[in-house]
Amino acid sequence: MPNTKSAIRRVRRVEQQTAINRIRMSKYRSTLKRMTKLILEKKKKEALTFLPEFHSRLMKIAKTGVVNKRTASRKISKVTKKLVQL
Secondary structure, eight states: OOOOOOHHHHHHHHHHHHHOOOOOHHHHHHHHHHHHHHHHHOOOHHHHHHHHHHHHHHHEEETTSSHHHHHHHHHHHHHHHHHHHO
């Protein structure tokens, strides 16, 4: 248990941030799953319309540090290449 006032506040802040990060990670995973599902079902038109939103969501999550920026960029690149191949 934290002894000082600042340590108590810090514990509370860490719990809040953990909850926020959990939500962001969930959004990241669900966005990836949605795009991969569209690609697997060969719905190119829908995937192309979702691509800007996909890119935006991943980079917003990467900006906060939940996922590394390079990881998000790599995922975007792979998905774009798969879309071109469809």
